[in-house]
Amino acid sequence: PARVKIKKLLASEASEQQANVKGWVRTKRGGKPVFFIALNDGSTINNIQIVADPEIISENIIKDITTGAALSVIGKVVASKGAGQSVEILAENIEVIGKADAEKYPLQPKKHSMEFMREKAHLRMRSSTFSAIFRIRHSLAFAIHQFFHEKGFYNLHTPIITANDAEGAGETFHVTNFDLDKIPMTDDGKVDYKKDFFGKETNLTVSGQLEGELSAMALGEIYTFGPTFRAENSNTTRHLAEFWMVEPEMAFYDLNDNMALAEEMLKYVVKYALENCQDDLDFLAKRADDEDKQKPQNERQEMGLMERLKFILENDFEKVSYTDAIEILRNSKPNKKKKFNYIIEGWGADLQSEHERFLVEKHFKKPVILFDYPKDIKAFYMRQNDDDKTVGAMDILFPGIGEIVGGSQREERLDKLTQRMKEMDIPEDELWWYLDTRKFGTAPHSGFGLGFERLMLFVTGMGNIRDVIPFPRTPDNAEF
Numbered sequence: 001p002a003r004v005k006i007k008k009l010l011a012s013e014a015s016e017q018q019a020n021v022k023g024w025v026r027t028k029r030g031g032k033p034v035f036f037i038a039l040n041d042g043s044t045i046n047n048i049q050i051v052a053d054p055e056i057i058s059e060n061i062i063k064d065i066t067t068g069a070a071l072s073v074i075g076k077v078v079a080s081k082g083a084g085q086s087v088e089i090l091a092e093n094i095e096v097i098g099k100a101d102a103e104k105y106p107l108q109p110k111k112h113s114m115e116f117m118r119e120k121a122h123l124r125m126r127s128s129t130f131s132a133i134f135r136i137r138h139s140l141a142f143a144i145h146q147f148f149h150e151k152g153f154y155n156l157h158t159p160i161i162t163a164n165d166a167e168g169a170g171e172t173f174h175v176t177n178f179d180l181d182k183i184p185m186t187d188d189g190k191v192d193y194k195k196d197f198f199g200k201e202t203n204l205t206v207s208g209q210l211e212g213e214l215s216a217m218a219l220g221e222i223y224t225f226g227p228t229f230r231a232e233n234s235n236t237t238r239h240l241a242e243f244w245m246v247e248p249e250m251a252f253y254d255l256n257d258n259m260a261l262a263e264e265m266l267k268y269v270v271k272y273a274l275e276n277c278q279d280d281l282d283f284l285a286k287r288a289d290d291e292d293k294q295k296p297q298n299e300r301q302e303m304g305l306m307e308r309l310k311f312i313l314e315n316d317f318e319k320v321s322y323t324d325a326i327e328i329l330r331n332s333k334p335n336k337k338k339k340f341n342y343i344i345e346g347w348g349a350d351l352q353s354e355h356e357r358f359l360v361e362k363h364f365k366k367p368v369i370l371f372d373y374p375k376d377i378k379a380f381y382m383r384q385n386d387d388d389k390t391v392g393a394m395d396i397l398f399p400g401i402g403e404i405v406g407g408s409q410r411e412e413r414l415d416k417l418t419q420r421m422k423e424m425d426i427p428e429d430e431l432w433w434y435l436d437t438r439k440f441g442t443a444p445h446s447g448f449g450l451g452f453e454r455l456m457l458f459v460t461g462m463g464n465i466r467d468v469i470p471f472p473r474t475p476d477n478a479e480f
């Protein structure tokens with residue numbers, strides 16, 4: 001018989017016909033008169049139960065059926081008496097395709113810590129938790145593409161290697177093909193980048209935005225969805241050195257249009273996950289809620305995972321100016337023993353995720369869009385407001401996460417833009433191509449960046465960003 005995926009088989013009726021499944025052993029139990037194998041092929045959180053009779057399957061084969069081994073099983077598809085599954089397979093033939101030494105295979109069936117699983121990142125996708133996470137990752141990426149496609153946006157690939165630091169945060173990774181033992185120097189003792197591959201200093205992109213703007217000013221509405229790189233020196237549960245960003249950029253959108261699009265997109269993808277990833281989400285919700293119960297009271301989530309997902313769908317996002325948010329934070333007295341024990345420095349300071357979560361979870365009890373931030377804590381390209389102090393920026397804040405989206409209306413006025421660049425010591429000749437969009441046919445435009453792994457954290461209820469990307473890149477970690 002032809003191979004059938006376990007997800008499809010589990011959704012079918014007991015046919016009493018032969019089927020072939022291939023996958024990896026999760027557990028084996030029983031012995032006489034029959035033993036049971038839970039087999040998984042990655043297509044679903046659920047395992048298919050294989051019932052095997054030692055009178056039919058030889059002893060030699062049975063001994064090699066251990067957790068982690070790869071099997072091909074042929075047998076009859078029959079109704080299952082076990083709870084939670086409609087069918088099982090009565091094995092007629094089992095082939096052990098690849099053995100997994102029970103002494104050495106690390107993922108024995110027991111509860112492993114997340115730290116342990118990170119050390120085994122090359123195998124951890126074989127576990128229920130991580131396979132569920134990465135199926136959801138696929139679905140969310142698909143939903144994002146579908147959302148923008150339905151709206152008529154074009155997916156444009158912006159470059160990975162660039163010569164700009166869009167955010168100006170100085171967190172770039174350099175790119176060079178110099179032989180590091182023989183770096184050419186100029187007469188005045190500087191690295192001679194003219195001799196480097198691109199003839200100038202280059203880095204891995206921290207954001208596709210600037211190139212995205214060029215594209216939007218030609219194609220109207222575009223988005224880029226690619227890897228971005230930041231040499232973050234902070235070791236947090238929210239930052240990676242390599243993360244994926246969804247960056248739409250739209251001509252003729254003001255800040256309000258931008259906020260509306262971001263809210264619609266976030267609702268669309270969360271709804272998509274609830275409708276299309278039910279089994280995986282149920283599994284992860286139980287896991288997240290169980291984990292949460294283990295934590296001290298002041299570290300627990302305000303809501304369970306499913307509740308948090310529905311919270312996004314059921315609430316209009318609350319729009320609050322940065323200035324109002326600072327007032328709220330100053331007037332609400334943080335309690336030393338309680339969860340939101342924060343210090344707020346006052347107008348002008350950037351918010352920490354503690355502050356952001358307080359606004360969402362305690363104060364407004366709604367997802368929050370903060371807008372009009374002080375210009376001094378934001379990048380040069382944001383549109384300056386008439387008050388001369390703030391820019392048309394917006395951050396979207398989610399429960400349990402804090403900032404999930406950062407965006408702005410872009411400064412489309414050449415004189416204002418170049419004046420701001422001068423104030424911030426950004427040489428015009430480095431961004432001449434960017435300034436050309438303002439010189440020729442400039443127009444209001446806006447865009448935002450959604451951190452894809454922040455969205456993953458939110459949807460899966462995982463607590464650490466290292467656990468929602470297959471191969472995390474963090475300080476001192478590029479093993480796999």
Ligand code: ATP
Pocket residue numbers: 167230232238239240241242243245403404405406407449450451452453454
């Ligand atoms: P944060 O304040 O959390 O450091 P940011 O304001 O520096 O984020 P932006 O430059 O606004 O980040 O980037 C857009 C989005 O990308 C953020 O809203 C966030 O979702 C995500 N993001 C930023 N830095 C990282 C990172 N190091 N790892 C994962 N996601 C990130």
Ligand code: MG
Pocket residue numbers: none
């Ligand atoms: Mg940052």
Ligand code: MG
Pocket residue numbers: 403406
């Ligand atoms: Mg920020």
Ligand code: MG
Pocket residue numbers: 395403405406407
């Ligand atoms: Mg930001």
